[in-house]
Amino acid sequence: MKSLQSFLSRLSGLSERAATVLSMNRRNLHYIYTRNQRKHFPLADDKLLAKEVLVPAGVRMPETFRVYSYFYELRNLEQDLDAYHDFVIKPAQGSGGNGIIVIVGRSGQDWIGISGKIYTLYDLQRHISDIIFGVFSFDLGDRAIIESRIVQHAEIELLSPLGLADVRIILCDNHPVMSMTRIPTRQSEGKANLHQGALGIAIDIASGITTHGSFLGQPVDTHPDSGIYLIDRTIPFWPEIVKLALSAAQAVPLKYLGVDISISQDGPQLLEINVRPGLEIQNVNNRGMLQILQAMTVKNGSHDE
Structure with a gap:
């Protein structure tokens, strides 16, 4: 009997909570x-x-450094990025954190990601190309944002x-x-x-x-x-x-x-x-x-x- 009462009490509690859930x-x-x-x-x-x-x-939002909408704009990517020690690359229409790369510094001619991963110029060009192509936005054309990194x-x-x-x-x-x-x-x-x-x-x-x-x-x-x-x-x-x-x-x-x-x-x-x-x-x-x-x-x- 006690176990039945306990079960019914829990069931009642669940029903009451369910009534408040959106x-x-x-x-x-x-x-x-x-x-x-x-x-x-x-x-x-x-x-x-x-x-x-x-x-x-x-x-207040992170400062936008650059926006890339077309593939040809990537010809000057290395020169563009030379102006920034650290930055974030993200798709304008991405969701769930997908397509985001966080750069924390340089290592010679390469860039260092927040996890310690090394990115070459080719890596970043390819990633931004993927963003523009729509890989992170349901295959719809997109724009790549380069913005300030939040520490x-x-x-x-x-x-x-x-x-x-x-x-x-x-x-x-x-x-x-x-x-x-x-x-x-x-x-x-x-x-x-x-x-x-x-x-x-x-x-x-x-x-x-x-x-x-x-x-x-x-x-x-x-x-x-x-x-x-x-x-x-x-x-x-x-x-x-x-x-x-x-x-x-x-x-x-x-x-x-x-x-x-x-x-x-x-x-x-x-x-x-x-x-x-x-x-x-x-x-x-x-x-x-x-x-x-x-x-x-x-x-x-x-x-x-």
Whole structure:
């Protein structure tokens, strides 16, 4: 009898939690498509278009050094790159961290990647050619961005020694809903992508303190590679991070979105915006977004069923 009661209690708890979870269908039908016109989706899908809107609005982002749109432009690549000690190469329309190369210095005529890998001029030309050809953007033509490298804050480097961490904040109607930091691991190969094996650490929006951890769908409180404790940490520059996220949300005609921000020693910088932010953030926070969103929309006078 006790085991049956325990089972029923757990089942009831799961049902209650499920009722608070935002599903993909509800997210799409009641939040994304009701608040974001399709004609504005390219602002989130193309990092260069986003910069054209966000930077003039005062949103701090990595500086764009060069843009390559055509293969013939690569004839001067070596001379172009001689001007920069370190930089990042990324596709304008890439996603999930794919197609990104981080260069931290030179070794003779070659370049050194953040993992220590050596890149020749031919390697970089070929990689940028792949970006332009659309290898990292569903075979659609793309542009390659050369931009400034973010050297992450020392406190974040302690938590994330294997790659650049970011903070994801989901906003609705210019209000923050839920947040987390995504921390690369060996399994994610240095990428801050949860589906590839990065850590997700929930952040309390009001305080900026980390509260829960998730790795491959399981709760954790330490980094699987370094062993460092990840909970009850205060994220540096938290008020500035929230302000940056709000500034980005207010600058674009997208009213349900995710913003990704990295933290350097001198403050946060916005990496990109996402019109279809994933739902795994709910598992990371051990809390559903649906009740939060419904409470917000009622308070603001709208009615999302």
